[in-house]
Amino acid sequence: MPPAALPNVLDMALTNQARRQVEQKASAVLSAEFPHLRPAYRQIFVALLATTAEGWRLFLREDSGRAGADAFLVGPNGVSAIVVSEAPPDETTAQALLRHAEARCAGIHGPHGQVLARSAVNLVLIRPGGNSAPVSNDGLFRSLTAENLPKLFQRDAVHLNRRQVDSIAEQAAKRLAGYAELRVRPPERTPEQVGLLDVADLEEDHLAAAQESSFESWMTFLHPHQQAVVTRNYNGPARISGPAGTGKTVVALHRLRYLARRSTGPLLFTTFVRSLPLVHRTTFRRLAPELADRVEFTHLHAWVRGFLERRGTGVNVDRGQVDTAFSKAWQAHRASLESVEPIAVYWQNEIDRVIKGKGLTTFDDYVKASRTGRGIGLTAGQKKLVWRLYETYQRNLAEKRLHDYNDIIDLALAELRREPLSEPYSAVVVDEVQDITLNGLRMLSTLAGDNLLLVGDGQQQVYPGGWRLSDAGIPIQGRGEVLRVNYRNRAEVLSFAQRFDAKNRVDDLDGAAGVALRDVESANPGGTTRSWRGSEKELAEALTDAIRELPVPVGNAALIVFQHNELKQCKAVLNKAKIPYQDLEFYDGEPNGKLKVGTVHRAKGVDFQAVLAVHFAQSAVDNDEDLQGRQHLVAATRARDHLWWGVVEAQTSGGVRP
Ligand SMILES: Nc1ncnc2c1ncn2[C@@H]1O[C@H](COP(=O)(O)OP(=O)(O)OP(=O)(O)O)[C@@H](O)[C@H]1O
Secondary structure (H helix, E strand, O other): OOOOOOOOHHHOOOOHHHHHHHHHHHHHHHHHHOOOOOHHHHHHHHHHHHHHHHOOEEEEEEEOOOOEEEEEEEEOOEEEEEEEOOOOOOHHHHHHHHHHHHHHHOOOEOHHHOEEOHHHOEEEEEEOOOOOOOOOOEOOEEEEEOOOHHHHHOHHHOOOOHHHHHHHHHHHHHHOOOOEEEOOOOOOOOHHHHHOOOHHHHHHHHHHHHOOOHHHHHHOEEOHHHHHHHHOOOOOOEEEEOOOOOOHHHHHHHHHHHHHHOOOOOEEEEEOOOOHHHHHHHHHHHHOHHHOOOEEEEEHHHHHHHHHHHOOOOOOOOHHHHHHHHHHHHHHHHHHHOOOOOOHHHHHHHHHHHHHOOOOOOHHHHHHOOOOOOOOOOOHHHHHHHHHHHHHHHHHHHHOOOOOHHHHHHHHHHHHHHOOOOOOOOEEEEEOHHHOOHHHHHHHHHHHHHHEEEEEOHHHOOOOOOOOHHHHOOOOOOOEEEOOEEEEEEHHHHHHHHHHOOOOOOEOOOOOEOOOHHHOEEEEOOOEEEEEEEOHHHHHHHHHHHHHOOOOOHHHEEEEEOOHHHHHHHHHHHHHOOOOEEEHHHOOOOOOOOEEEEEHHHHOOOOEEEEEEEEEOOOOOOOOHHHHHHHHHHHHOOEEEEEEEEEEOOHHHOOOEO
16 A cells, blocks of 8 residues: 555656655665665666655565566556566566566556556566667567666656556556565655745646646557457458547557567558658657667658669659649640649549559559549540540650659559568558558558558548558458547547538448447547638738637647648748747657647648647638548547637638637
8 A cells, every 4th residue: 555645746856855865765665675685786776766756656576586676667657567687588588577567467447447558568677787788589678777777767758647657556556466565755845945946846847747638648548449459369451440539540559569579570650641650650669669670660652662772673753843744744635624623633633543543554444443532423535535644644754754652652562572571571550541542552461461450540531532442452351440439639629520520421441331520439528629710811810819829838739721832821920920830741749849830631640739720711622522521520630629720711701700
């Protein structure tokens, strides 16, 4: 049992002097309780025990047989099973230690019916001698020395609050027979000290308060259904789907850690969205620092380019020149297609997502091909005109020896079929799979085989096109999971986002009925939303006010628009108002105090405490209302606590309406 009323020291970092006092106490407690502990080990356990003065909980067991000692440390950074030993354990021992740690923590409950995830237990090896040479079973253990021990307490990995730490520790105490719980109290502050908090203390307090949020607790706790998906044995390619915010990516990241511990090969996390892998890499490193080198986070085209380079296949991808090749083709065929649809990008998408994206190489195939989600139906005669546009575009690319993204996917697919990877991936996770082209899927399936895990939500497709997983020859039967509890959006935000729910049936990515956002259960009450409507002239003031009045730090908020040209307009407003911002394109998930800004395409898959979305009512999104609805749904569901939704009317439409 913990001593009755420990102060809430998690919110109150110790001063240096207090820390020294705590370490002295810790040393005395260890001498009394574990008199035979070797001095080199004692030094480490003093450091671990000192954290209990700040609310961490330590359970210790001496193992004289193995010349080591082990402990469980529960703190704001989660649960760590710690082995202190000079010699790294061999693979078999390491696996046994991992099972031991997982078994001891099995069945620990979290808030709202969640469970402590098996994949959440951190296994840490601490070597007293200062030997920091990599251990052979890297990836099972996080390996530290006495010198770099403070890494274990790093603030950026904080995700549990005091109540959660205590609740885990109380439950762990019952499961840890043979371990002694050791604690030291923090020194009392004198009345003078209480008034003399230095700046560092205040910063620490601020940080701790911000981290009181329960949102990050997914690093330790999963819903039992999420947990089951993390550990299930699939024997074939699998798919996780479910509406926005249901924890699909969270499950995928835990599963990567779980699978990495049970395999030896490299692992890959990829997606079509360029900026996303960086953000998830940052998150994953907090979850599983020991696996930083084994799991590769790369967006699909970067992976393909790297792969082709390694195979000696040169490609020439220049986005600007590729666009010019299309523009020239469009100029040549504009007259014949304009009456069907005047927006050039519609036809560029037709080539990218339908003709080339699906790997159609003959006009006959194109005539027969389904164009689900393309908005406009085309007759065979109109398709003939599109095919001519496509042929001219292809000629323009060939003349300049250019490759577009579809070309390099095709090259990679051919190359993988010719010669598979010499060291196959133990797991390939594909996030936001709904936006990958059909040929991209074929390539990933060839790359990963049975080790493929596809994660996505048909309702959040922001690029037009349409396929079923079966079209790519990926058999999912019996290996499709659907998550249904929304953990991200507070109830108010969720209910606002649900207005963009699909009128049509939602697809589960494989042709069957999926779950729509309106069907999810909401896990977090509260939240705020604000709507604004006005003219383009009035936008600057309204947006600046909305940013100044944000109920969250501006660095935790994002401004999302739907078209590139609108981005420029909004950035001009920010520049004028001197509001520092960062392009979402370059956001890697590290906190930086700046407002994040980007189009919805760059905001996919991530979340922010607050979102400001600006919709220019006049803009057309590829002439497709459904697509626009899906993009709005994605933008609105990026917000956790607060959503500001601005609509800019046509310039002639006059004043602000409430
Ligand atoms: N088990 C959990 N406990 C607490 N919070 C959770 C849990 N699972 C997910 N969350 C919260 O929900 C957020 C959304 O999770 P995640 O990004 O995995 O959802 P998603 O289904 O991939 O969403 P989207 O499809 O909208 O990108 C996380 O950032 C986290 O804050």
